[in-house]
Amino acid sequence: MKTREKIILTSLELFNEQGERNVTTNHIAAHLGISPGNLYYHFRNKSDIIYDIFQEYEKLVDYYLDIPTDRPLTVDDMMGYLESVFDGLWSYRFFHRDLEFLLDNDQRLREDYRKFTYRCLDAIRRIFDGLRDGGVFHDQSEELKEAMALNVWLVITHWMAFLKSAQPSDSGSDSIRPEQLKEGIYQVLTLEMPYLREPYRDQVMALRAQYRPSVMAKKAVNG
Amino acid sequence: MKTREKIILTSLELFNEQGERNVTTNHIAAHLGISPGNLYYHFRNKSDIIYDIFQEYEKLVDYYLDIPTDRPLTVDDMMGYLESVFDGLWSYRFFHRDLEFLLDNDQRLREDYRKFTYRCLDAIRRIFDGLRDGGVFHDQSEELKEAMALNVWLVITHWMAFLKSAQPSDSGSDSIRPEQLKEGIYQVLTLEMPYLREPYRDQVMALRAQYRPSVMAKKAVNG
DNA sequence: CTATTATTAGAGTATATGCTCTAGCCCGTC
DNA sequence: GACGGGCTAGAGCATATACTCTAATAATAG
Numbered sequence: 001m002k003t004r005e006k007i008i009l010t011s012l013e014l015f016n017e018q019g020e021r022n023v024t025t026n027h028i029a030a031h032l033g034i035s036p037g038n039l040y041y042h043f044r045n046k047s048d049i050i051y052d053i054f055q056e057y058e059k060l061v062d063y064y065l066d067i068p069t070d071r072p073l074t075v076d077d078m079m080g081y082l083e084s085v086f087d088g089l090w091s092y093r094f095f096h097r098d099l100e101f102l103l104d105n106d107q108r109l110r111e112d113y114r115k116f117t118y119r120c121l122d123a124i125r126r127i128f129d130g131l132r133d134g135g136v137f138h139d140q141s142e143e144l145k146e147a148m149a150l151n152v153w154l155v156i157t158h159w160m161a162f163l164k165s166a167q168p169s170d171s172g173s174d175s176i177r178p179e180q181l182k183e184g185i186y187q188v189l190t191l192e193m194p195y196l197r198e199p200y201r202d203q204v205m206a207l208r209a210q211y212r213p214s215v216m217a218k219k220a221v222n223g
Numbered sequence: 224m225k226t227r228e229k230i231i232l233t234s235l236e237l238f239n240e241q242g243e244r245n246v247t248t249n250h251i252a253a254h255l256g257i258s259p260g261n262l263y264y265h266f267r268n269k270s271d272i273i274y275d276i277f278q279e280y281e282k283l284v285d286y287y288l289d290i291p292t293d294r295p296l297t298v299d300d301m302m303g304y305l306e307s308v309f310d311g312l313w314s315y316r317f318f319h320r321d322l323e324f325l326l327d328n329d330q331r332l333r334e335d336y337r338k339f340t341y342r343c344l345d346a347i348r349r350i351f352d353g354l355r356d357g358g359v360f361h362d363q364s365e366e367l368k369e370a371m372a373l374n375v376w377l378v379i380t381h382w383m384a385f386l387k388s389a390q391p392s393d394s395g396s397d398s399i400r401p402e403q404l405k406e407g408i409y410q411v412l413t414l415e416m417p418y419l420r421e422p423y424r425d426q427v428m429a430l431r432a433q434y435r436p437s438v439m440a441k442k443a444v445n446g
Numbered sequence: 447c448t449a450t451t452a453t454t455a456g457a458g459t460a461t462a463t464g465c466t467c468t469a470g471c472c473c474g475t476c
Numbered sequence: 477g478a479c480g481g482g483c484t485a486g487a488g489c490a491t492a493t494a495c496t497c498t499a500a501t502a503a504t505a506g
Contacts, residue, residue, distance in 0.1 A: 019323065019324065019327065021244070021324055022327075097323050098323075098324075099384070099388060100242065100320050100321075100384060100387055100388070101242065101244055101321075103387070103388060104242065104245075107392045110388075110390075110392045111391075111392050113388060114388070114389055114390070114391065114392075117388060117389055118389075143439075144413070144416075146439055147409065147410060147413040147439075148413065150385075150410060150436075150439075151374070151378060151410055151413060151414060153385075154377060154378050154381055154382070154385055154410070155374060155377050155378075157381075157385075158377055158380075158381040158384065159377070161322065161323060161381065162373075162376075162377055162380075164323055164326070165322060165323070165326060165333075165336060165337070165340060166337055166340055166341075167333075167337070168334075168337065169330045169333045169334050169337075186370065187370060187373060187374055187377070190367070190370040190371065190374060191374060191414070193367075194417030194418075195417070213373075216366075216369055216370075216373075
């Protein structure tokens with residue numbers, strides 16, 4: 001494998017494990033067993049590494065959210081989108097974690113991310129439309145679909161942050177498991193619940209039950 | 224005013240404007256016109272300043288979310304809670320911005336914040352119950368109330384992050400206005416909409432309309 | 447007034463971090 | 477086998493950051 005690729009992979013791995021803020025370029029080089037000079041031969045600076053990773057993430061999600069317009073959508077389609085998006089979220093989970101700082105320090109990234117966000121919101125709306133055409137969703141006003149899409153986006157992109165903040169202190173820094181992340185699907189389906197038509201409603205509710213967050217079972221100690 | 228208090232106030236101000244990550248203890252001291260030594264006479268370290276600020280935030284929100292149990296709740300109560308919570312969010316907006324890093328670097332804060340989260344989730348559920356008793360909400364299963372409360376929490380605590388990430392690059396670093404933050408109320412009411420009873424439903428929808436996010440009007444350029 | 451304590455100034459330190467610079471190695475080509 | 481460009485090592489720099497140390501100054505009590 002080319003050194004450039006290795007840098008990307010290792011950076012992503014370390015960022016995901018420890019957070020971008022806690023991973024220096026020297027760490028990345030050391031972890032790879034290469035010199036800092038070598039790393040900087042392949043990338044002008046740290047931002048470029050992050051930007052590269054973002055573009056891969058973007059490509060992946062755009063691929064996932066390529067919604068067919070020539071046919072209505074099914075419950076299976078919907079679950080597929082959810083599973084895919086949360087998979088992507090897991091693979092690039094560092095990104096949403098340090099998002100604000102990253103955007104503040106790279107205008108290019110800020111602009112691209114903004115467009116990315118609106119593309120995703122649009123895709124969510126198109127999924128709603130497809131599901132309505134498939135008889136899964138009730139028809140709703142454009143305004144409501146827009147607000148709903150935004151709420152879905154908020155839940156999806158920040159579920160990870162919630163999980164991490166609700167973790168007890170004694171667990172390690174990288175203790176969230178992919179299955180826990182998937183529990184965000186439960187929350188998204190909770191949002192959609194009131195807008196589902198029978199008989200799909202019961203079907204989706206049954207699927208939803210499988211993702212029930214484990215945090216909910218636990219009772220918090222309010223000392 | 225005591226120096227200690229001044230340090231807290233200035234820190235909060237600078238953190239809110241520039242983000243905790245971008246504000247050093249030397250900046251705080253310089254901004255106050257005092258020496259670093261003086262600052263460190265009053266606080267052992269930066270974490271202690273942040274922890275102090277968090278405790279004030281906690282106190283404020285706990286005060287806002289002191290839900291009466293001896294009477295049902297009205298639509299006005301609900302709107303009052305929303306307005307208050309978003310006010311608090313605005314005053315301490317730096318906090319949710321750099322949350323993950325802050326929690327990673329202060330176990331004490333992590334533990335307190337975890338409990339704080341669960342207290343808030345509990346308060347949201349009790350608001351739901353109060354509104355049900357007041358005839359504003361339909362009755363729902365405990366499971367649904369729990370999931371709903373969590374979604375409300377996610378939207379409230381991350382609305383700010385969304386706004387900042389959706390800002391175009393040409394706006395300043397502290398360009399979000401409090402009215403924009405309040406638009407999060409629209410999103411929360413969107414969540415609650417399906418569970419409202421007539422005649423309150425129409426009333427709430429009318430109130431909701433006043434908070435409609437301006438971002439929604441804009442069309443994004445997907446270059 | 448004096449002794450003690452609380453507060454403040456400000457130079458300075460240890461460490462980290464992103465990044466640079468120069469020299470040299472590897473490897474394919476003529 | 478010599479040449480040259482792609483690649484790599486690694487010492488080291490400029491800057492920043494959280495924090496310390498000493499000495500001096502205010503405030504307060506006896």
